[in-house]
Amino acid sequence: MWQATLRRAVLNGPALVTIAAIGILSIMDGVIKYVAATHGTGQIAMLRYAVGALAAGAVFAACRTPLPGRSMLRPHLWRSVLVSITALTFFYSLSVLQLAVALALSFTSPLFIALFAALFLGERPGKSILLALGLGFAGVLVVLWNELDMGAGGSLANGPGIAAALVAAVTYALAMVTLKSRAARDPIPTIVLLQNAFACVLVTPLGAWQWVPVSGGELGLFVLIGVLGTAGHLCMAWAYGRADASRLGVFEYTAFLWALVIGLVAFSEIPSPSTLAGAALIAGGALIASRRSRLREAEVEVGP
Template structure:
């Protein structure tokens, strides 16, 4: 077998596994987003973000005790600690958007992230963007525009909703940069170490601001916060493993599959009926994701 064919044979299953892990991780994080939308109506956004990472730190700490990846290097601490600032910015802006917008619309606006991921991947990591990935990104971006134009045309994208929309777009930029930096470190650091620092450092950054706005959770809400932290850790572990196996540009369009979950969860738990523009945009988005994930 020629060397090129042998390399492709080895790479194919690896990329396919990365795609499966990314889709599963995105599904779990979508469920987490739905729970966050529910509790954000009762607690300050800063507290919600702190609890998400504090519980996540406990969960990943238990995993570290079993896996024992070894102590992180100074470089690992500095780089991943700096990345945690981006993670905090992403969480707080996105959670605010969730508190002011319907779940599906929040996810739709955040779908600018794959465009930025592909761009940052090319600029920072020197990754190649082929025509198939460009086509998938364009299809997803057009789908997002269809959804947003439907909301704007209906006059529902104004006031606090407009502030939430701006926050959602801002979170897309910081999320994209954080995920590309994740891929840059995933080849050097154990995935569990990356996720542990992401949760631990983020919780430490948010601890003092959260103390000033603290509202003691009820027993039922404490369970929801436990679920949020657990889903966040498992989802990001899966995404971290995926980004360690495949190029950021290839995985970026898979972010669009979150819209399917957002529409379903928004309808079931919040009574948010998807509009025709949302469904049309979702069709474009999912189609683009499927094209990009095929070899």
Template sequence: MSPPRSPAAAVLQAALGIALLSLMDATIKGLADRHAVAVIAFVRYAVGSAIMLGLVAVLRPGRPSAETLRTNGVRAVLVVATALCFFHGLSALPLAEALALSFLSPVFIALFAAGFLREPVRGAVWAALVVGLVGVAVVVGGQVGAESGGSAWGVAAVLASALTYALSMVLLRARARQDPVVTIVAIQNVGPALMLAGPAALSWGPVAPWDWALLVLVGALGVAGHLVLARAYARAEAGRLAVMEYTALLWAIGLGFLAYGEVPGVATLAGAALILAGSWLALRARPAPKAALRTSPST
């Protein structure tokens, strides 16, 4: 896979990565009725580990440095924390409310990128973030009613998942300009697989042949999505690409209708239009001057 040739290409590649991960999430939703979340997550990362270790053996990116292992190991911990916190939030809150809170992560990505990586965030990118966030609010506004007050712990868990996800993506931006993409994604799969092996063993049950096929598909989609995202984050500012996270809602609308018969309402369609507008603003925004970036050049 050749790297994107322009920041606009990186934005499109980030959108493709989100689409692949959205398809993975839709597949997981169907599996979650029959299998424990820990089992699904473990198999997803175990399959991803097998794929990535095979790629490492073929591509031979070189032995990772101690800094590479340490930083990407932290990312692996953040990946597991994000999943556990978000699923806890889903168990305590209505889906719409949890979704609304989770979509704060693009704002956190832009803030963390500006604070930790010293990446200047242009006004057009902030405008895109705001427009996309308004779109999300329109979609969920009519669904979150007084009866869905929810749990304070659930709210805290989803907010924590948005924070840990944003931190993991900013770390990805920092390391993607220094480490080979295959090394980053390999550690991102091997680390969580090892951490989830114990919880998965405690909740393991019979798995039908068709479900094995779907679980392998989940792992393959996860690897493909993160490989594409890592390529994109190696070539464009994290704040600029963060807006593409909103497109996951567009995929949720389409996949929900096709796979589960969920018909979107007027508010959902209006919010989706705003999300598309925000994504277009991000696509058209001029990149920040390269001299302002303080991450190391790609090697």
């Protein structure tokens, strides 16, 4: 019996770590939405990755990770371009849309993750994964049906914010599939350090252009954002190195459950019945996906 228990723990480990990572990153999103009222998207992204690079550097040094070779730099630079685009577009959507709406739109990313994983990594999602994806997407549609009612003046009137959230979903999916292709090859501290450092360099010009003074209290919030981002992506890198991207992508839907709690506690947002119904479908899909997993390494490189 203990062998079966151990096996279940090994198989469910990546799923549990992914859910924890999504929770950490969802808290980060809530803090970002708060600071977005007074700071531009570029400045938020720059400070987020600057602090993230320092935190990742500390982990890198503490783990005594070998310095990355030149062959590692190109794929991680490519991935950091995707990460930077995701951050800028998603942070912008957070600044102009309700937290639940922005996250609901981002929940198209698991569909893109499954698609890109099949195209680039040769993964073949099973019926349970496809069912989980279908339930999760149905839950998103239920939420959006109520939240984005144009006739009632809903957020669909904000075309740029919605477009930004959808672009973020696509680039995030590509970044996660690329993470899968590197997680079996490179040390986790190296992956997260290069991601933060490269992304910081890429977004710094926009951040400098949008710069406004930062108070002491706000600086603490930016430090929190960077630390949460680094912790979340350390967990993500560990999980994606041990399970299929298409399976783990389904757990992105659990971010909505985190959003319900964060929205209620931090922004006094009370979810509607349709929002709760959508969340139930999302949770059901995630539970189905957690029942099975196949541990395998990515055998191909993703990116230029």
